[in-house]
Amino acid sequence: MTAVIRFIDVVKKFGHQTILDHVNVEFLKGKTTVIAGGSGQGKSVSLKLILRLMEPDSGKILVDGVDISRLSRKDLDEVRAKFGVLFQGSALLDSMTVWENIALPLRERTRAKKDELISRVDKALAQFGLSGHGDKFPAQLSGGMKKRVGLARATILNPDIVLFDEPTTGLDPQIAMDIYRLFFKTQQEFGYTSIIVSHDIPKVFNLADQVVILNDGKMTLFERPENIQHSTDPLIMKFVEQTMGDVYTSSEEL
Amino acid sequence: MIVRAIERLGATTSYHVSDLGRMAAFLGYTIIGCLRTPFRFGELVRQIRLIGVNSTPLILFIGLFTGMVLGLQGYYTLRKVGMEGTLGMLVSLSLIRELGPVLTALMVTGRAGSAMCAELGIMRNSEQFDALECMAIDPFRYLISPKFLATIIAMPILTIFFDLVGIFGGYLSGVVLLGVNPGAYMDGIVVKVLNEDINLGLYKSFSFALLVVWICTGRGYFVQQIKGAGFGAEGVSRVTTQAVVYTSIAVLLWNYLITAVFI
Numbered sequence: 001m002t003a004v005i006r007f008i009d010v011v012k013k014f015g016h017q018t019i020l021d022h023v024n025v026e027f028l029k030g031k032t033t034v035i036a037g038g039s040g041q042g043k044s045v046s047l048k049l050i051l052r053l054m055e056p057d058s059g060k061i062l063v064d065g066v067d068i069s070r071l072s073r074k075d076l077d078e079v080r081a082k083f084g085v086l087f088q089g090s091a092l093l094d095s096m097t098v099w100e101n102i103a104l105p106l107r108e109r110t111r112a113k114k115d116e117l118i119s120r121v122d123k124a125l126a127q128f129g130l131s132g133h134g135d136k137f138p139a140q141l142s143g144g145m146k147k148r149v150g151l152a153r154a155t156i157l158n159p160d161i162v163l164f165d166e167p168t169t170g171l172d173p174q175i176a177m178d179i180y181r182l183f184f185k186t187q188q189e190f191g192y193t194s195i196i197v198s199h200d201i202p203k204v205f206n207l208a209d210q211v212v213i214l215n216d217g218k219m220t221l222f223e224r225p226e227n228i229q230h231s232t233d234p235l236i237m238k239f240v241e242q243t244m245g246d247v248y249t250s251s252e253e254l
Numbered sequence: 255m256i257v258r259a260i261e262r263l264g265a266t267t268s269y270h271v272s273d274l275g276r277m278a279a280f281l282g283y284t285i286i287g288c289l290r291t292p293f294r295f296g297e298l299v300r301q302i303r304l305i306g307v308n309s310t311p312l313i314l315f316i317g318l319f320t321g322m323v324l325g326l327q328g329y330y331t332l333r334k335v336g337m338e339g340t341l342g343m344l345v346s347l348s349l350i351r352e353l354g355p356v357l358t359a360l361m362v363t364g365r366a367g368s369a370m371c372a373e374l375g376i377m378r379n380s381e382q383f384d385a386l387e388c389m390a391i392d393p394f395r396y397l398i399s400p401k402f403l404a405t406i407i408a409m410p411i412l413t414i415f416f417d418l419v420g421i422f423g424g425y426l427s428g429v430v431l432l433g434v435n436p437g438a439y440m441d442g443i444v445v446k447v448l449n450e451d452i453n454l455g456l457y458k459s460f461s462f463a464l465l466v467v468w469i470c471t472g473r474g475y476f477v478q479q480i481k482g483a484g485f486g487a488e489g490v491s492r493v494t495t496q497a498v499v500y501t502s503i504a505v506l507l508w509n510y511l512i513t514a515v516f517i
Contacts, residue, residue, distance in 0.1 A: 053384050077390035091385035094377070108391045153389075 003062075004029040004161060004193050005050055007219070010059035012045055019045050021217030022059070032187065032194045034204050034225070037214030038239075043197040044088070046214070047163050050195070051083060052076060063161075081109060084154030084162040084192070088169055090146040092138040092153070099125070099134035102152045109157060120156065128152040128182060144175035148182065155186055162187075164196040168203070176200065180207065213239060269481055276479065280472045284402050287394030297400040305366040305401070306408025310415060313361055317349075317416035320357060321423025324348055328424070329432050341434050342442030345424030346417075350447060350455045354417040356509050359462035362409055363501045367470035370401055371497040374474030375490035383475075398475070402467050409463035410456050417455065454516055458509060465504045473497035 003026035012020040019042035027033050035043050048054040049061055052068050060067050063079050071079060085091075092101045103121045106112050112120065125131050128148045138146060147167060154162055167183065168176035180203060187194060198204040205211065205225045213220045213228065215235045222228050228240055328344045374397070377383055386393045421443065428434040473480065473493050480496070483489045 048384075051384075051388050053387060073392075080388055080390040083388060085385065085388040087381045087385060089380050091381040093382055093385070094380075104391070105389045108389065108396075 001031070002029045003027065004064060005195075006060075006062040007046075007049075008060040008062065010049065010056045010061060012042065012049065012054070012056050018217045020049075020056070020219070023217075023219045025212055025219045025221050027193065027195055028210065029193050030191060031209035032196065032207050033210050033212060034208040035195060035197045035212045035214060035219075036199075036201055036204075036239075039199075041214040042217070043214055044165055046219075047085075047165055047195065047197055050163065051080060051085065081157070082160045084157070084159035086147065086150045086154045086162065086164045086167055088166040090138070090150035092146060092149055094138055096137075097134060098130060098136050098138070098141070098149050101138070101149055102156055105153060105157050124152045124156050127186075142175075143171050144178060147171065147175075147179050151179070151182060151186065155190060155192070158190055159192055161193045161195070164194065164198070166197055166199065168198065168200050176203065180204075183207065215239060273476075273480075276476060277468070277472045280475060281468050283394045284398050284468075284471070287392060287396075287399035288403055290392060290395040290399075294396065294400050297396075298403055301400045301404030302408050304369075305362065305404050306412060309362055309365050309408070309412060312365060313358060313412045313416050314419050316357060316361060317354070317419035318423040320353055320416075321345060321349065321420030321425075322427040323423075324353070324420070325424035325427030325432070329428050329434065338428075338432075338434050339438035340442050341424065341428045342421075342439035343446040344442075345428070346421050346443045346447050347451060349417045349420040349424075350451050352509070352513070354413045354420060355455050355458035355462055356505065358409060358413045358416045358459065359466055359505045360502055362405070362412065362463075363466050363470065363498055363505070366405070367466045367501055368494050368498050370467070371470040371474035371494045372490055374398070374471055375477035375493055378475060378477045379486060379490065398471050401471055405467035406460065406463045409466070410459040413455065413459040454512075458512055461508060461512070462505050465508060466501050469501045469504060470497045473500070 005027040007020075007023045007025045010020050010023045011018070035046055037043050045054060049056055050063070052061075052071075055069060060069060062068070063082070066075075066079060068076065068079055092098075093104070096104070099121055102124050103117055106117050106120060121134075122131075125134055128151060130145065130148055130152065133141070133145065138149070141149065151167075164183070168179055171179065183194070183196075184207065186192075196204055196207070208225045211222045211225045211228060213222070213236055220231075220233065220236060222231070228236060231237060231240070324345045325341065328341050328348075329338055332338045332341055332344065377397075383393050386396060425436075425439055429436045429439050473496060474490075477483060477489055477493045478485075480489075480493055483492045483496070
């Protein structure tokens, strides 16, 4: 299986605090990787490093074999075009309507003609259950709808990799389940590689092909989520005890 | 104690030097953003409307009353030396060379500069800049450069409006209310206001526009990196206040420097 993203000996510090300490990990193509860990352990930082919204203090991050730390602005844009990102707060542009937010990557990154633009955005609105809400502004939407708009925007260009930063934080369980269903549906349809940072451990592990646990600056990769239960590492055992409980329920509910 | 004071001085100096460097780089990226394609002409027009057209009523109101007060005070002073006839010259030169550019810059700072700073600060806090970068959209070209160009275009025009309405205000109070000869008032303007006075006023206005948009957008953009600003809504409000204060100080200092050089 090919690694689409590789962390090689990555170190990231904030002041005296080491967030990532010589981390080596691979994210596999077409798979869903969940990054889990306590607050302040560097989960979101890892996503920002992948997108080069932050720079590591040392080490390399390779995307499709390319070291992104050495890229010019133009080449970096080419790499970023492979990604779709669903931000924690959705990060929709406040001054634009739902329709305009979803159309933004198409308008800016492609030469789609007006008719094609309209048809693709309208299709995305329907696909994500947003028909009839295209004229609304983000401030007029509920948290769950914002996430759906964010997911529609993230996937409109059929990206190779989609990053999810806490996709269900702040949502009630029913809406969180809707988001997971949408994620499951779109991943089946587009076949993208996904990396999910989440606190919602029991639910999100049902979607994972592999799991990365972040603890004290170290990343531990588990090829299968079930393997976490059998870890003898005391820190991982403590994490399992604190966070998972009845994690391995049936995935059918998704 | 002394060591700690030196450490603090060093840390503060280091912070301000890096802050200045950040702001200089920001200005550079903004200017480059103006040259990058595709240019967002529609957004430029929208920003000119927000910064320029929507500020016009306020500028006209303040210009009118500034001119009227200048007329009253000027008349009171000039009458003491029997030179009321030069009121037109006094009002027009005061407005064109000094008050027009400075007061317009301060008004635009308070009205549009603070709004730009708060808008960008909120966008930074809600990860909207990160979202643009992740979509491979340059936030400078997309968001900041249109504001930059709009301010530079709108502010000299607003200054011209301010000057014209101010001169009319001086006419109202000096000629209509206090009985100064209208011919003398107009003659003072036509004969004594030279091209170099108008050019100085416009040059000031253009440079103030640069200061206003640079400081206000830059503080908003870097809201999370400003020492002591705090986070979230509180951070944005503090940085917005700071942007207005810094811009006002910069405008007044720069005005003195230009006046001292060109007088």
